Amino acid sequence: MHQEWVTLTVLFLPFVGALLAPFLTRFLNHQAAWPLAIVPALCFLHFTGFIGTVSSGQTVTGGYPWFESLDVDFSWLIDGLSLTFALLVTGIGTLIVLYAGGYLKGHPHLGRFFSFILLFMGAMQGLVVSDSFLMLFVFWELTSITSFLLIGFDHAREASRRAAIQALMVTGLGGLSLLAGLLLIWNITGANALSTLLEQGSALRDAPLYLAALLLILGGAFTKSAQFPLHFWLPNAMEAPTPVSAYLHSATMVKAGVYLLMRLNPVMGDTVAWETILPLFGGATLLVGALLGIRQTDLKLMLAYTTVASLGLLVMLTGFGSETAIEAAVLYLVAHAMFKGALFMVAGIIDHETGTRDVRKLGGIGKAMPITFAAAVLAACSMGGLPPFAGFLAKEEIYAGLGFANGWTILLTIVAFIGNALMFALGFAVALKPFTGEKVETPKKPHEGPALLWLGPVVLAALGLVFALLSTFSHGIISTPMASAVAGEPVSVSISVIPHIGLPLLLSLLTVALGVIIFIRLTSAREAMASTLQAIGWGPDRGFDQAIRGIIRLSALVTNRFQNGRLEFYLTATLGLLAASILIPMIALGELPVLPDFPDLRFYEWAVFLIAGIGLAAVLWARDRLTAVVSLGIQGFAVAMLFMLFGAPDLSFTQFMVETLSVVILALVLTRLNLQPSDHRPLGQKLLDVTIASFCGAGLGLLLLRVTQVPFNAGLSDFYAQYSRVIAHGRNVVNVIIVDFRGLDTLGEISVVMITGLAILALIRVATPRSTKTAAPAKKSEA
Incomplete structure (x- = not known):
């Protein structure tokens, strides 16, 4: 019971920190990052206490009654999957809070930013440990709302406002789809919690409405994790400050959809629909994201499109169906969180200290920023899948999991091969192009940033190396429990930095070779991709604007047709519909x-x-x-x-x-x-x-x-007759009903009468001056 109270406190601790952030920032300015970072750090330490229990194969559940009439609890489920996500959310969140203190130093709204980032952290933490469907949905929508606030933080800029609204609309519609899917699953299985659902085995897969539930769930997951053709909102979200990009779009929010798919894999996977739709859309997202990334020159956009590609790769692996593919997805998810978070923060440091993020206007700043350069190289090595980094383990396992069993697996392997090579080139373009070569004149003289800025990327880049070097320990506490939770059965991850001679190693070497070629010819590849996109012209991002304009025109047409300002039309339509209904x-x-x-x-x-x-x-x-x-x-x-x-x-x-x-x-x-x-x-x-x-x-x-x-049912009448005197102490049953049993209804009715009276009074007061003004000229003319 004590542990449950502590867990409940931890779930609400970030929200408490969000309330305190503006006050601390007012007195400590950017140094408030240090005490505020204690909040996610305490959450991280709390979740590390579950490592021993979870690594032994056990699951921790707990909670308290929420809506007892609906049998809904505020409950949590902590296993290998949720624990890994919780550690990523809180651990990287600690570094992001510190990073934001250095990056936004002197910003007039720094306190508000800290509040928003802690609110988002609390929402994401609650999402990944939620057990009840309702709790999951509430936190899911809260991540959409808080990400809207973070993406639109620089609200004076039109681009920020557009990106925030776009992200909110896309993920908000996905949230409605998720809600419908969860309600349908509840109706099919009778389970309103994930732990209960996971115990039912294939009950959901065997149900006639399985496909409908799957499509609704995918609607929520694909919008949140930016799957093609709904990927456009994520790169646009780079209008947010870099700490937001490094947190939301590498380790947390965009992986919420992947988390949902991994969580439901034991009960919705292993079907033709699952193993067709997920690899198909995931593979398309991988290629589209990587190819669009080649076109970019902004460091953050280059990383953003590789995030789209990485999310596609994770969805493809989750839907592939084999045990090794699941292991690869787990390894890649953890590796991606570390190297992408580090690279995003590196991009922010470059922008902060040089005044530009355009890779064409950067070069030779490595000597002025040695710590940032080192962190960038380490992170890029992991992103490129070079040994001995976590990304290498993931890439080896990806090729081992896909294999060459048939035409379908060959196609997916080719897609993964091309996507990995493109991401290799983009990762090293971010890590090497700005720091090496001839020195280029930048808007600001480059210099190393303060510790608050480089601490985060250094820690994450180093963890990518430590994770792989200590792979036996890492697998024991992270990879194996997480893969077992995703697979729904015990799985043992054993891959190490020692290469396995065979096809996976060969494909890894070929990936590096192709990636180096693309990196060398990056300018030519960028121009070719730009010409291709210009020839295509239309894209989902432009389609979003067209859809919004179409909705506005349709609403104006409907309003002008049905809200024409004529009372007689309103009464005719209302009474006509009443008669028909x-x-x-x-x-x-x-x-x-x-x-x-x-x-x-x-x-x-x-x-x-x-x-x-x-x-x-x-x-x-x-x-x-x-x-x-x-x-x-x-x-x-x-x-x-x-x-x-x-x-x-x-x-x-x-x-x-x-x-x-x-x-x-x-x-x-x-x-x-x-x-x-x-x-x-x-x-x-x-x-x-x-x-x-x-x-x-x-x-x-x-x-x-x-x-x-x-037939008359006297149950309610008997209730009123029996309890009016006993409970409400009134002899007049009608009065008791109106004043006590239905007191709130009576208050509402009184409010309606009051508002109606005020409206009538307003009409009279408006009409009186008008009649007076129109009468005056008549008297004048008579005179």
């Missing part, structure tokens, strides 16, 4: 009521009906609207008299008051507004109105008759 289902489903026999009426009952008939005739034959309104009140008085005759004096009194007030208020409004004194509608309009009114009246009457013919 009542009569059509009743007729189509055979639910029309049995018409009752006409009862024998006493003389005073006939008198009430006669009064109602006189009132109706008066309304129809009224020469002006004011007379019609006053005559309409006769109908309400007749109904009030019926209530009185049938022993409901309270309802009768209420009806009298409502009718009286309605007539008075409407008459007051009509005398103040400049309305036509009589009805000038054409005959066709009158016939249409009569028809709609008749159908509405008939529909409501038939509906009430049908309701009265349903």
Whole structure:
């Protein structure tokens, strides 16, 4: 129980840090990064305490009741997969907070940035350890909202605002798809938590609605992890400050979709649909991302497109289906988080200390920035898959997992080979081009940044080396537990830095050779890719803008057509739909009521009906609207008299008051507004109105008759009668219902009446000056 309370505290700790960040920054400025970094560091230390338990094959669960009526808990699931992600989120998050303190030093909104990054960290941490579906969805959407705030942090720039809105719309729509998928899975299996779902084996795969659930889940995962053709939002998100790019788009948010696919692999994988859709879209994303990256000259965009490619590779491996491919996906995910986070921070340091990120305007800054240069080279070696780095382990396992078993696997291996070679070239372009060669004049004189800037990339680049050199230890605490969780069965990862002679090693060597060739001919490759893209012209990013413009035009068309400002049109449409919604289902489903026999009426009952008939005739034959309104009140008085005759004096009194007030208020409004004194509608309009009114009246009457013919359930009435005196201490059951049992409804009704009164008052006050102004000239002319 103590551990559960600590875990719960850790899950909310980043949100507490977000509240404190502006205050600390106000007093400590950028040095607030040091105390704020303690927040993710404490979370990281807490999760390291689960390593021993998880590495032994056990799973840690816990939580507290949330919505007990729906059997939903605020619960968490910590196994090899969630623990690895939690360590990446909190560990890299610690370095990012420190890095942001140096990168945004002196920024007027640094405190707000710290709040946003800690909010995002808390959302991502909650997402990866969530067990209940509802908790997963809430944190999933919270990552979209907080990433919107981070991407649009420089809100004065139009490009930042556009990128933030684009990311929010794409991932937000994916979130709705995810919600629908989770609800469908809940309906299929009865499980509302991941731990329960994972225990059901193939129950979900064997269900008739499996494909529908899969497509909905993929809608959420593919938007979050930027799979083709929904990849365009991620490179545009580079408009955010570099600490955001280094965190969200290398180690956390963009991998949320991959996490979801890995999490559901044991219950949704091993099907034809899974092993076709994921490799197909993942492979396409890998090639598109790598090829588009060749075109870029901005360091961050080069890295952003390689992130798109890497996400495609992870999705392709997750969907491939073999145990070795899963091991490769796990290794690559961890390696990618380290080398890509380091390279993004390197790109930020270069921009911060030279004033530019354009690779064509950089060169020869290695001597001025030796620490950054070393970190960049180490990270690029891992990204390129060179031994003895973590990226080498991943690349060897990728080729071993795909193999050459058949035409499909050969095709995927070729795709992986081309993608890896392109990413090799781009990784070393970022790591070598700015630092080597002839020195180029830059906007700022290059120099090494402060420790807050280079600490993060140095640590991550070094970890990429340590992870591979200590592979036996690394696999024991990270790779093996994570691969076992993704596979849904025990898996042992054993690959080391010692090359395995065979096809994987040969493909690795060929990848390096092709990558070196592309690196040497990078300028020519960039020009060729630019010409190709120019010839193609259209792309998903432009399509997004076209889709938004189309939605705006459609909304304007619909608004102008249906919201034309004419009250009579609104009433006609509303009442017409009301009549159709009542009569059509009743007729189509055979639910029309049995018409009752006409009862024998006493003389005073006939008198009430006669009064109602006189009132109706008066309304129809009224020469002006004011007379019609006053005559309409006769109908309400007749109904009030019926209530009185049938022993409901309270309802009768209420009806009298409502009718009286309605007539008075409407008459007051009509005398103040400049309305036509009589009805000038054409005959066709009158016939249409009569028809709609008749159908509405008939529909409501038939509906009430049908309701009265349903067997009466006295359960609610008995409840009120039994507990009105005991609980609410009232003898008048009706009053108790209105004031106590339905007090909130009564408050809402009172609020509606109040707002209506204010609206009427506003109409009167607006109409009065207008009538006065129009009357003045008339008097002047008479004079």
